[in-house]
Amino acid sequence: MKKGYLLQYIRIEYKRMLSSFGQMLISILLMSVIIGIGTAGIGFVMTHLADYEKVTVAMVLPEGEEGSTLKSLSSLIQMQESVSDIANFTYLSEEDARKGIKDGSIQAAIILGDTFINDIMTGINTPAIVLLPAKTELNTDVFHEEVRNGISLIRTGEAGIYAVTDTWINGYSMVISRSDMENLLTDLFTINALDRNSVINDTSVSAFGESSIMQYYIASGFALILLFFGLIFGNMYAGNDITVRKKLRVNGIGPVTAGIVRLLVMTTFIFGISIIAISILMIYTNAAGISAGIYFETQVILGLLLLSFSLSGFFHFIYSLSDIEAQNAMILILVAILMAFSSGCIFPMAFLPDVFQKIGMFMPLRIWRVGISQILFSYLESGNWMLLLAIGIIFGTGGIICQIRKMHS
Amino acid sequence: MLEVRDITRAYGKNKVLKGISFDAAPGDQIAIIGRNGSGKSTFLRILAGIDKPAEGTITFWGHRADKEKSVFRQFTGYLPQDNPLLDELNVQDNISLWSGRGGRPSEELIREFFLDDILKKKVSQLSGGMKRRVAIACACVGNPPVLIMDEPTAALDIYYKKEIRTWMKNFRQGNGIIVVATHDELEMNDSTKVFSMENGVLTCRR
Structure with a gap:
């Protein structure tokens, strides 16, 4: 395969993705605003559920x-x-x-x-x-x-x-x-009565883990927005894509190379969006005088890169399932909705019925939400590093296998 | 010189190609005619390296395609029946994808296919005939000596058909070989050899 073909292919895929982003920009921004407001609203309600109106x-x-x-x-x-x-x-x-x-x-x-x-x-x-x-x-x-x-x-x-x-x-x-x-x-x-108070040792266990409610819902909103951003990438897999890819294979760009290029394109794009989103959040919280505890550090940058790769692998798999763009988009939306409810993004998992809790434990969205929370507000634990990487590799590989099968069908 | 020997292909138990063989010399236009679903497109895809045969060999000027990976890329240009262009991109980007080079295509290509006015236009904005013209240009990028075309003028008006037929004549006069699957009588008449495909067997008509 000539190096020129590969470079041009990478450039073309970036251009396709940006073209799709441009066409869907308004919808994406609107969706982000709605999700942001939604999660902020739920966070506000959750915060004030604990409030007691004094007499x-x-x-x-x-x-x-x-x-x-x-x-x-x-x-x-x-x-x-x-x-x-x-x-x-x-x-x-x-x-x-x-x-x-x-x-x-x-x-x-x-x-x-x-x-x-x-x-x-x-x-x-x-x-x-x-x-x-x-x-x-x-x-x-x-x-x-x-x-x-x-x-x-x-x-x-x-x-x-x-x-x-x-x-x-x-x-x-x-x-x-x-x-x-x-x-x-x-x-x-x-003296004796006051001493009795030490019999009970209060320990708080929160459904929100170690995060505050605000941090929890910032992470949830962020994860949901990134998940729905995946709708942009459908265009890369749509239309006469299979005809073009079969021709490209002759030039040495087979499903494996094409898959890796697409993962690269999606990872860099999601990473860029994440950086912009966090920057906006930092500016807003500073301006509003809210202490959100978000800072740009090396581990944040690396963590976001890994998170972006993880999401890309998932999207590559979903969009490789079918050649029909509308079908893949529908699958993504349905999966996203299921994950949103079962992964604790809307209500903490501790509040959900047992069945949903069990399902939610295995949902990628839960891992992304926890990952984002740790990346932004504490540190990403090694277990979650591995999980994020594994999701990217497993789903990415699954997507490549689906593409290979389609080539040979 | 193109040599095709005993190409066989099956989908499950159904044999769609049974021992296809022929030769083509520079300047030849090989027309393959037959009913829809007779295996013409399958054969052309194998000839272009997109699908693999179960048996048989294809040789381009002494280079065996099954032995050397780059043979198809070096010797063939392929125009599929479906639109091979990326609609959301412009003509220049589509050509770049096949040439492996960015920027403006060669002046020769631009002149030959009248691309100057449409280079920056999105493919989705082009008419059917213009799209086909651009698709042929993409197939010709790299100056392949063998052009494989699957119904190049299907669904085009008579003006575009004439334009493409003229171009095909010029290509052959430049010592190129064309293998074309067609239902068009004029394309058949322009061909040096005509084969019919029936039940997976290629029979020479002329």
Whole structure:
């Protein structure tokens, strides 16, 4: 085979691909925008699913020193994570609080009497008044439940302390005063109660793996866009291509050489698109002040090159299945849709039924999505290097075999 | 000198070519006629090196095609029945693909096939006759001594048919050999030898 033929063939294939890209540019851009918006939207919903709408609670406190003490105490209580996660406190008069509940601006109000602290210290259980709207939302019910749990905890502790002091007073002689005894027991109770929190060790396991939700859906959107970009390459395999290829074989460009050239053309094109897309993403996130953690490093460039090769092999296989362009495009679209749902690009795989999870584990799109996530946001693990390479080689070889069979048919 | 000996080809159990043999000298135009599906196109594809025979040999000026890989490329130009051009590219790019050279084709080729006005035009914008003219130009790139043409003037108007027939005459006068499968009576009349293909057997008519 003359070198000239090969070089001209490479040039021609690039030109065919660019011609197809030019014709489909608007459609491709529109599709990319739709996929980008779609994945961003799903990411936004997923992020805010975890959000809990806090209730606004009005604290109605007495005037004077007792009120100041109670305000300090309630501020301390509000700083607890279990409280601040579900409620915001505001300090109002009783009249304003009742008005707020009626018009819905306040979801609950706690009214503490003038002698609330003194009553507690002297063992008089003056109840706090909790005002709630007639019809409560879930978050108000949650807050109400938390208040009841908190009071129950305090009451239980209080009962325990009283039980001990009463036992000592009735059964034993006291060497310290009752109030000192109660203070000592309160301290001991508090220390032991707080210690109990170390019994539970919280560990978070996320359906999104080690990525944040934003990173997860950036990787998903990127993978989907690159997958649908494959529609551009259909033109390289279309029309009278088989007639031309049979003639080219006489000139030494057989299905193996032609396959390798096409893989080269597709790999370089996808790589170029990836670089442009990441550059746009970096500019946008910088301008919007979003910390996405994307940087251009050697491992990113190499990883994208490998990813591009992997995608190219897949496309070469799909387009080699049939000589009818429309049929191949349909196959690609159907496979892409199946993969999109089963590979965790739309909903994380942990949310999918078992069957889809099992199917999704073997889908190339899952491997590309994970690969992109690792390439952009951490580092590409050696296992995924091998998987990406294997997909490119296996599917690419499969495509070449299909082309050889067509030549001989 | 083209020598074809005992070419045989089968598709499964169906033998489509049975011991085809003939000779052709420079200046000859060999016409092969026959019904549709008689094996004419299959034979021409074998002659052009696109398909392989089950048995038999083809020799171009003493060079055995089954022994030397580059023989078909050196000695033949092939015009298939289907359109061999890439429609989305222009005429110049299509010619480059077959010449192995970029840029403007040789002036001789441009002059011979009147390509000057259409070099930068996309093939999809050309008429049927122009496409056929360009396809013949692509087959002639590299000046092959043997041209294999499968129904070169099918579906063309009489003006293009005349143009291509004139060109074929000039090619033969330049000591080229043409092997053409045809249904056209005028092409048959222009030929030095006429063979008919029936049931895979080639019979000489003239």
